[in-house]
Amino acid sequence: MKRMKPPFAAKRFVDEYFPHCQAAILAGSVVRGEATTTSDLDIVIFDKHVQSPYHESHIDYGWPIEVFVHTLTSYKTFFLADAERARPSLPKMVAEGIVLVDAGILSSIKNEACELLNNGPVPWSAETILTKRYMLTDMLADLIGSKNGAEALFIANTLAEAIHEFVLRTNCQWIGSSKWIVKALKQYDEVFAKRFTDAFDLFYKTGDKHGIILLVDEVLKPHGGRLFEGYSIGK
Structure with a gap:
């Protein structure tokens, strides 16, 4: 299948698989302008209907897709864990990502991510x-x-x-x-x-x-x- 452009493919994916989510973000190399022939689409979902966070992989719309699904609170635990290990994977995706869907919750979540990134990790003892x-x-x-x-x-x-x-x-x-x-x-x-x-x-x-x-x-x-x-x- 011929690849759709990343934002369109990501939006189609979200509309099909998470039509009732409260927010969705496209992140990763395609957003940073660093995509290669093997790059995938990294999509973060915030959905109050899921019971617990999960990660799964798809191939759709011509793209390999990694989707990171969170409740409206589970992301906070992941933010904290990323900060403790000093590898801010999820905060970075949220902070730099392109908004695909937003029911009015992303501004505060993005602010949390940016604040965490700006503060840096806890100093070593x-x-x-x-x-x-x-x-x-x-x-x-x-x-x-x-x-x-x-x-x-x-x-x-x-x-x-x-x-x-x-x-x-x-x-x-x-x-x-x-x-x-x-x-x-x-x-x-x-x-x-x-x-x-x-x-x-x-x-x-x-x-x-x-x-x-x-x-x-x-x-x-x-x-x-x-x-x-x-x-x-x-x-």
């Missing part, structure tokens, strides 16, 4: 920073000492996610996962994001660990550097 320093130090030691190329690849993968988390959380920024790791870093500091991607790109292509080592030492330095000697927890 000193104890958490200490633990994360130790974990980064330990992962870096594993990478430096690894002589097994296959193992080193997966150590580097874990280290990349940990570096991104440490940089963003110690600066009270939202984090990401998968492709959102680089997007989140770019939103915070494009120069650092390029050094980050260059360091890992070089390692994956050549096995050169030097750029990653420098990167870890750079992000740890403001917090006391690498940590092993004297670290203790639960004693």
Whole structure:
């Protein structure tokens, strides 16, 4: 089937499957102008008739469609959970989304989402920073000492996610996962994001660990550097 334009396809989908909903939003890459040939439509539904929130997938109107269905209150629990994990998936969809249906409830919900995003995640405690320093130090030691190329690849993968988390959380920024790791870093500091991607790109292509080592030492330095000697927890 030939694809309809995203807003029209999304509106048709909502009209067919959720004709009595109180609100619907189209979000995701098609809204941000970042759609690819494999992009889907992310649709958030607010419906007082559903008993509990759920997520399901469809293929309709030429599009893969991910629909996130909420009651008029369940979204608050998801907002809170996203804030606690510092990955604001639902608030971001609600804040940036295009309104498809609105029975007069979306203004306040969008305001809640925007306020949460603007406030940023809860800052890490000193104890958490200490633990994360130790974990980064330990992962870096594993990478430096690894002589097994296959193992080193997966150590580097874990280290990349940990570096991104440490940089963003110690600066009270939202984090990401998968492709959102680089997007989140770019939103915070494009120069650092390029050094980050260059360091890992070089390692994956050549096995050169030097750029990653420098990167870890750079992000740890403001917090006391690498940590092993004297670290203790639960004693």
